[in-house]
Amino acid sequence: MTFLLDSGPRMRRDEFRLLRDLVNQRSGMFFDDSSFFVFERRLRERAKALGVGDFTSYYQHLRFHPRGAEEIEEAIDALVTNETYFFREEYQLRAFGEDILPRLHEQAARGNRKRLVIWSAGCSTGEEVYTLAILVLRSRLFDGWDVRVFGNDISKRVLGIARRGVYPRHSFRAMPPLYDEYFEPDPSQPGGSRRVVDRVRALCQFGHFNLLERERASILGRVDAIFCRNVLIYFDPTSRRGVIDSFYDRLQPGGYLMLGHSESLLNLSTAFELAHLASDMVYRRPVASHSLLPPRREGVR
Ligand SMILES: C[S@@+](CC[C@H](N)C(=O)[O-])C[C@H]1O[C@@H](n2cnc3c(N)ncnc32)[C@H](O)[C@@H]1O
Numbered sequence: 083m084t085f086l087l088d089s090g091p092r093m094r095r096d097e098f099r100l101l102r103d104l105v106n107q108r109s110g111m112f113f114d115d116s117s118f119f120v121f122e123r124r125l126r127e128r129a130k131a132l133g134v135g136d137f138t139s140y141y142q143h144l145r146f147h148p149r150g151a152e153e154i155e156e157a158i159d160a161l162v163t164n165e166t167y168f169f170r171e172e173y174q175l176r177a178f179g180e181d182i183l184p185r186l187h188e189q190a191a192r193g194n195r196k197r198l199v200i201w202s203a204g205c206s207t208g209e210e211v212y213t214l215a216i217l218v219l220r221s222r223l224f225d226g227w228d229v230r231v232f233g234n235d236i237s238k239r240v241l242g243i244a245r246r247g248v249y250p251r252h253s254f255r256a257m258p259p260l261y262d263e264y265f266e267p268d269p270s271q272p273g274g275s276r277r278v279v280d281r282v283r284a285l286c287q288f289g290h291f292n293l294l295e296r297e298r299a300s301i302l303g304r305v306d307a308i309f310c311r312n313v314l315i316y317f318d319p320t321s322r323r324g325v326i327d328s329f330y331d332r333l334q335p336g337g338y339l340m341l342g343h344s345e346s347l348l349n350l351s352t353a354f355e356l357a358h359l360a361s362d363m364v365y366r367r368p369v370a371s372h373s374l375l376p377p378r379r380e381g382v383r
Pocket residue numbers: 108109110111162163164165166167170203204205206207210234235236237240291292293294310311312313
């Protein structure tokens with residue numbers, strides 16, 4: 083029997099530990115020992131692209147080369163999981179459309195505010211951002227309001243796809259036909275690709291920043307709801323805690339945090355309260371609550 087081995091350098095365990103700690107420090111993502119082979123295979127492509135003969139040289143390039151920072155972005159990009167699709171985790175989106183949006187409308191109207199900001203943190207190729215914008219539009223509650231659905235990601239590559247807004251058939255695998263009207267055929271792409279229509283795109287914005295960079299998120303100002311689904315599961319507990327604290331500070335008092343279905347704030351934060359909705363339980367920043375950040379940093383807008 084013949085085994086086809088990937089060409090390129092092989093990674094030693096000590097090189098794995100150095101590289102995975104660097105990736106962890108820069109992105110929050112943590113690769114445990116069981117991820118060794120995936121980690122090696124994905125970074126081997128980067129080492130080959132750069133023409134370095136072993137992973138010690140690759141590590142040194144990342145740390146000390148004038149273009150090391152650029153290559154760290156490439157390495158992180160090669161390692162991340164970008165899986166996403168329209169209308170992922172339907173029960174949660176139902177809770178958002180039927181329960182959370184009416185509550186946010188009421189809260190904002192009570193404060194005389196005709197502005198709604200939703201943040202999809204770790205948005206990948208953008209399907210989640212457009213899904214949320216469609217639900218806001220469909221609710222009709224915010225017609226004439228200043229509405230913004232913002233998506234960020236650490237990967238410039240996926241943000242390029244998100245901004246383009248054209249998706250292949252498999253991105254629509256969980257989308258009920260009811261939402262077809264928010265997409266139009268894209269004749270430039272074969273195989274049934276569709277483009278998000280302009281009235282949805284007009285509500286959406288994308289930005290390149292790392293969730294570990296707490297200050298960068300302050301460009302969003304206060305947000306009414308945050309979706310951070312299937313992102314923090316890849317992080318180590320300390321990075322996860324830091325990101326959750328920054329979400330708390332970005333949220334309006336009374337604002338909502340939605341995590342993926344297998345994720346919770348257990349052992350991460352006691353600052354949020356649980357809101358029991360008809361079809362889901364979600365986290366909420368209490369209405370009477372103060373910032374976790376010292377006042378000096380809270381002033382950055
Ligand atoms: C599996 S996708 C989740 C997409 C979407 N939220 C969903 O649930 O369908 C995870 C995304 O998180 C992004 N990500 C990972 N670490 C990040 C960080 N430190 N800052 C910003 N984005 C990050 C990855 O690039 C990837 O696109």
